[in-house]
Amino acid sequence: MKITFTPNAKTNLNLKIKTILAAIVITSSFCSVAEIISSKQVIKDITYLASDDLKGRASFSPEIDQAANYIAQRFKDIGLKPLKNKSFLQPFTVHKIQPQTQNVVLNHKKISREDIAIATTIENIDWQNSNAQVHIVGKDDDMRKTLSELNQQGGQHLVVIHNTHAKIFKAYQNYFTRGLTKLSLEHPGALVLVLSDEDKVENYAINASVTITQQSLTNVVGILPGRQSAKEIVLYSSHYDHLGITEDGKQIYNGADDDASGTTAVLNLAQYYAEKGNNKRTLMFSAFTAEEIGGFGSKYFSQQLNPDNVVAMINIEMIGKPSKFGAGTLWMTGMERSNLGTLLNDKLVVLNRKIYQDPYPEQGLFYRSDNATLARLGVPAHSFSSTQLDKDQHYHKVTDDISSLDLSSMHQVIETLATATQALVDGSATPTRIDKTQVRVKGKIY
Structure with missing residues (x-):
């Protein structure tokens, strides 16, 4: 790359140098993501999580326990540590x-x-x-x-x-x-x-x-301790439960997009950052249970740590199909509630990519996933998705299986999230907190 400066451009020298260095760093980072997050592993994870063997991963079913064990084993193999040095499996009762x-x-x-x-x-x-x-x-x-x-x-x-x-x-x-x-x-x-x-x-x-x-339910949580700012936590999350089988027992709600796709992203982001091994902040990876029946996994989880220590929550929800903005793109809920979206997009601008604002505000999606629980505590907690809910014919249907997904687009979304969140991981960016007084309170009776 050849750059020529004129005398009139001297005042912009530092800015141009910073821009060039940022381009090099981000491009390098993106290339490393592509090498470390393999499509083979992504496909392997989602194929298992969305398989018929797990019978839709319904809360309280034996099959959801099988899914939990798979996630826990992946966390162990990756080299994560369990929460509070106990177990990757975090059981609780409801x-x-x-x-x-x-x-x-x-x-x-x-x-x-x-x-x-x-x-x-x-x-x-x-x-x-x-x-x-x-x-x-x-x-x-x-x-x-x-x-x-x-x-x-x-x-x-x-x-x-x-x-x-x-x-x-x-x-x-x-x-x-x-x-x-x-x-x-x-x-x-x-x-x-x-x-x-x-x-x-x-x-x-x-x-x-x-x-x-x-009755008993189980979250799965793994930690990659921070090398410098260990008390500061960046949380990557998804829910791994779904709807189970139809009443007649003849068909399965595989939940490939909802939310085996998000859980696959959490697993592979964990592997990516564990292999890099240079995270300054503590990274926490959580697969929540019981989102479909009331978000009880995230509610229990929120009581296990100080929410003031959570710098940001990247909740990944339904990324298996291209968004309305094109293949490999994604959007986030509640972008106006913190500056997290701006910080993430700062890392993506040189790649000519961006994370878009929730295009379906009438759907109330900010409150329809596990991020809302942490947002009520002031955490910059947002969900990231690519689903087109206004057009998706598979949402909460038995046709939400792996054949309905665009795995190439999904893989690209995971890489984009890895690049976008790098500044959170290395401690160079800290988003503003959500005003918890402006977040709708959860009901006390139902």
Whole structure:
């Protein structure tokens, strides 16, 4: 490369030299990524994680344990260390809540079971014209908003809902009937929904019960200790659970894109940085369980460390198919909440690549993956994806198998993430924190 400077350009000398050096460093870095992150290993990982043998990796299934063991073995082979020097497998328990009896009398009228929906973390409800706060959702009121606010508030509530909201009511009823899963029961509360045109509640009697049992789940976490700033953590994460099999047991939700693709990225980024061996900050690699049923893996994980020590969270979610911006490109959720996207794009500009802003803001994707849990604690936690949710015919379908993926595009995305996050790894970039007061609070009841 030949460069000629004129007298008028002397003031720009330092800037031009810095730009050239940055180009050399970034290009060199990108080449090394291509050599170390082999497509062969990427294909091997995702082929296993999305295989029929794992039967869709449903929470609480034997097959999800097989997936966890595979990830743990990969972490061990890579040379990572387990969290708190215990085990790569981090088991924990959750509470499964299954509805049993439901009896409601409103204004001296017995309500049909079809018009009752109950979400509760209280084992037995016995309300007799007291205990509960009473709310009326009229035909012109926003039912979803009301329930969301009461859920965030917690406590005990009787909600009488006008029949104009019958369709939405049925959706809530179906959801509550399947039962709830809670990491903790520290905030006991109940929502009793009654579909009725009554516009005033003069008296009520409610008797309901649920059974509460405990079941085990497992995260898989590996650590590459930092060489200088060991207390500062860069977290790479994904969820490795999916939906299991169909009710008739004849078909499998393989979850190749959702999220075997992200988990494959975490594994191969771990291998890449372990082989480089020069990370100044501690790198943590986590495969979360139970994202599909409420994000319980990330909730438990967030209690195992000080969130103030987490510099950034790179949550990788569905990168198996090209984005609307082209093959090998990706976008991130909540880009406006921190300057992480800007810092990552600074590393990609010379390669003429960029990470785009979430093109589907109406989907609320910032809250639909494990990053939201850490964001609520102030961590610059974002999800990185390439999925086209507005067009994807395979999302949460049995057709989300490896044949539906573009593995070349996926491999390129993983390389892009390795290059983009290098400044986080070497300690030269620190993103701004997320304002946790501006992150929607998680519900306390359901």
